[in-house]
């Protein structure tokens with residue numbers, strides 16, 4: 001999936017304001033990309049725009065989202081769009097635990113999904129669903145006969161993953177897949193995501209505010225702040241040697257099980273909202289220890305530093321650019 005110059009705006013009393021600004025990013029086939037950032041940074045809006053599913057008062061105001069074999073999904077509408085969603089791109093909603101219809105069994109919802117995608121062989125669909133649920137450690141027949149309230153949070157989340165994959169989607173977007181789950185169930189779901197991703201050769205995007213989750217599953221990591229990607233690259237490099245002051249702050253804020261509890265330092269201040277995202281300059285400057293005067297006027301662009309792409313004037317000033325930025329976070333050859 002290739003995302004280019006993607007901007008999404010919401011209509012507000014103050015006019016249309018960007019929640020996602022000029023994003024350029026590739027999701028390489030067969031990789032898991034983690035997208036992290038605090039609440040309100042634009043993660044869910046970006047994810048919805050990948051399915052062209054941003055709802056009014058929001059709209060994609062510019063950019064393209066190209067998927068191999070499909071082309072740009074941004075101009076798609078109606079029937080064509082409906083087929084792409086689910087059929088090509090599976091989406092597991094934030095709080096999937098609560099997104100099932102409480103009045104229908106899981107099996108009935110599966111059949112509805114199949115019919116809405118004109119699946120001829122509904123029996124085959126049911127056996128595929130049972131197999132997927134079985135691989136996730138559930139009794140498929142039993143789950144299909146159950147209502148939402150009869151399933152635990154972890155089971156519902158697995159049902160959400162099954163529904164996203166059962167039509168054979170090859171791109172999967174999971175929005176906060178483990179939020180609200182206990183630690184053991186969380187570890188279990190992350191293992192399932194990893195295994196199914198590898199088995200099916202998927203292209204996966206995992207959205208989370210929890211850096212621990214991306215450390216567990218992702219190959220690539222993108223850090224979002226105020227609607228922009230401020231740093232991205234291979235997950236080991238970004239977590240091992242974070243360069244953007246925001247990424248460093250996020251990592252410092254993680255409490256550790258060993259060592260001094262006071263070492264975990266919450267990032268001071270609050271992330272911007274739509275109304276407070278600055279029109280010019282760096283979006284992070286108000287919370288940044290490295291702020292310089294240029295940050296007030298010039299927006300930093302992603303530049304390559306070792307393995308990472310980083311959008312920060314201070315980082316750019318510290319070391320010479322190690323090469324031209326590429327759009328996939330990989331070394332240029």
Ligand SMILES: Nc1ncnc2c1ncn2[C@@H]1O[C@H](COP(=O)(O)OP(=O)(O)OP(=O)(O)O)[C@@H](O)[C@H]1O
Nearest residue numbers: 010019038039040041042043044045046057273274
């Ligand atoms: N329907 C809407 N109308 C107006 N503004 C919106 C709407 N939906 C989201 N926003 C704003 O867009 C910005 C990005 O929100 P978004 O939900 O994409 O962020 P997020 O990083 O996914 O946060 P969270 O983790 O809390 O879901 C926020 O400032 C939010 O208030």
